[in-house]
Structures are given as structure tokens and as C-alpha cells.
Amino acid sequence: MVLSLRDLSVEAAGRALVDRLNLDVEAGRIVGLVGPNGSGKSTALRCVYRALRPTSGAVLLDGTDLTSLKLRDSARSIAALTQESQTELDFTVEEVVALGRAPHARGNHPLTARERALRRESMERLDVAHLAERSVLTLSGGERQRVLVARALVQEPRVLVLDEPTNHLDVRHQVELLSFLRGSGLTVLTALHDLNLAAAACDRIAVLSSGSLVATGSPTEVLTPELVRKVFGVDVTVVHHPRTGAPHLIYDLTAAAPAALPDAPPEGRHS
Numbered sequence: 001m002v003l004s005l006r007d008l009s010v011e012a013a014g015r016a017l018v019d020r021l022n023l024d025v026e027a028g029r030i031v032g033l034v035g036p037n038g039s040g041k042s043t044a045l046r047c048v049y050r051a052l053r054p055t056s057g058a059v060l061l062d063g064t065d066l067t068s069l070k071l072r073d074s075a076r077s078i079a080a081l082t083q084e085s086q087t088e089l090d091f092t093v094e095e096v097v098a099l100g101r102a103p104h105a106r107g108n109h110p111l112t113a114r115e116r117a118l119r120r121e122s123m124e125r126l127d128v129a130h131l132a133e134r135s136v137l138t139l140s141g142g143e144r145q146r147v148l149v150a151r152a153l154v155q156e157p158r159v160l161v162l163d164e165p166t167n168h169l170d171v172r173h174q175v176e177l178l179s180f181l182r183g184s185g186l187t188v189l190t191a192l193h194d195l196n197l198a199a200a201a202c203d204r205i206a207v208l209s210s211g212s213l214v215a216t217g218s219p220t221e222v223l224t225p226e227l228v229r230k231v232f233g234v235d236v237t238v239v240h241h242p243r244t245g246a247p248h249l250i251y252d253l254t255a256a257a258p259a260a261l262p263d264a265p266p267e268g269r270h271s
């Protein structure tokens with residue numbers, strides 16, 4: 001097992017934000033963390049990329065407790081794209097992507113020829129090579145997000161931790177990013193809001209609700225109408241992709257409307 005969360009708990013303000021979470025990510029697999037707003041996804045991921053120390057429990061990398069490793073050593077193995085990833089300095093795109101090499105660098109040396117080739121390849125893969133000379137301050141939200149993924153790839157991590165990587169991305173770039181991850185051989189733990197993208201991209205899905213793991217398994221095992229209703233409070237119909245068989249949730253917005261507006265005055269309702 002490359003990555004294991006063992007009885008991971010995070011408490012703050014007298015409450016468990018993550019409650020004894022156990023989760024394994026096997027080598028080369030993509031595990032999606034889904035759950036309602038505030039269910040603890042980002043908090044759990046923050047423990048994995050070491051922005052947060054768990055109150056109890058541990059994150060193991062190849063069986064070793066991360067807290068026993070130097071930050072720099074775990075950063076060589078685990079790259080993260082986070083909600084807090086910053087691009088507020090007036091750096092060019094290629095400078096930001098090059099920062100991914102920092103955990104591997106000894107001192108402040110220029111990139112080697114191999115590292116420059118790796119940077120170019122990552123920028124091309126994320127479709128940002130044409131922006132190489134641009135200041136990151138001038139990028140759109142989706143362009144910036146793709147630059148941050150390129151930076152994470154340049155790090156050559158064994159494990160990629162992604163918090164909502166498809167944020168800001170248009171549909172083409174969402175599909176390209178997730179299909180790239182599927183073929184990359186990387187071990188990936190990613191929070192995703194879009195259950196259909198999670199179903200299409202992930203080998204396994206873990207569902208968090210109020211800090212606790214309530215289901216884990218393949219997308220077909222986990223994404224049932226019963227589970228989605230119980231955890232998200234939404235009625236869905238599940239269909240299956242004609243070729244891959246992946247589950248796909250369809251939402252009936254007309255059916256949801258009356259239940260979501262219990263206090264609407266009668267004249268405001270459609271007959």
C-alpha cells in the first residue's frame with residue numbers, strides 16, 4: 001500500500017472535523033474523496049500533504065508515518081494541488097512550474113537539461129506551454145489551475161494529492177486532466193465534487209459525511225441512489241456508460257423543486 005490513512009482524526013473547536021478515517025490508496029490507483037460541503041475532505045487531505053498535523057492517527061507512506069519524515073523528504077514523494085495553492089507572486093508560468101523541482105534541488109541551482117525537458121513536457125501535457133512567458137497574475141482561473149497541476153507533475157511525485165483539481169476548468173480540460181491521471185500510473189488521492197467525474201475517473205470512491213467514512217468501494221458499489229440520497233439529500237437516477245459501464249447520475253430538477261421550497265407561498269408554485 002503506498003498511502004494509508006490510519007484512524008486519522010482532526011479536532012478543532014471541540015469537534016471532530018475528521019473522525020477515525022481509515023483509507024488505503026494502492027500503487028497506481030486513483031481514489032476519489034467525495035462528500036457534502038464541510039464533510040472533512042480538505043481537512044483529511046491537508047494531513048496527507050502535511051499542512052495539518054492530525055490530532056490522532058497517522059498517514060503512512062509505504063508504511064512509514066509521515067511525521068517521522070523531514071518535510072522535504074515527504075515533499076519529494078507527495079505533491080499537492082490544494083485550495084491554498086498560491087500564485088500571487090509576479091512569476092512567469094515557467095518559473096512557477098519550475099518551483100515543483102524545489103524539494104529535489106540542492107541549494108538554488110538552475111534547472112538541469114533533464115529538468116527543463118520535464119518542465120516543457122508537463123506544460124505541454126497541461127496545455128500551458130503557450131503561456132510559458134506570461135505572468136501567472138494575468139491568467140484565467142482555469143489556466144492558473146493547469147499551471148499548478150503542471151508544477152505538481154514536475155515534482156515527479158509518487159503520490160499526487162488533489163483538492164478539487166477540476167475547479168475552474170472547462171469541460172475539455174476537465175476530461176483531459178482526469179484521463180491523463182488515469183493513464184499516468186501515479187497514485188492519486190483527490191477530492192472531487194462532481195460525482196460523475198469521480199465515477200468516470202476513480203478506481204475507488206470514499207464517501208465522507210460529517211468527518212466519518214460512510215462508504216468505500218468501486219464507483220458502481222458506492223454511487224447508488226440510496227447512498228446519494230442519504231449523504232447528499234438528493235434523488236438521482238443512475239444510468240451506466242454504454243461502453244465503460246461507469247455509473248452516471250442524472251438529476252431531475254423539476255422533481256427536486258417542490259421539496260426544496262417547502263415554505264414557498266402556494267401562488268408561487270407551478271401547478
Ligand SMILES: Nc1ncnc2c1ncn2[C@@H]1O[C@H](COP(=O)(O)OP(=O)(O)OP(=O)(O)O)[C@@H](O)[C@H]1O
Nearest residue numbers: 012013017035036037038039040041042043044191
Ligand atoms: N481550523 C478550523 N477550525 C474550526 N473548524 C474548521 C477549521 N478548519 C475547517 N473547519 C471546519 O471543518 C469542517 C470540514 O471542513 P473541510 O474544508 O475539510 O470540508 P470539505 O469537505 O473539504 O468541504 P467543501 O466541500 O466545502 O470544500 C467544516 O465545517 C469547516 O468549517
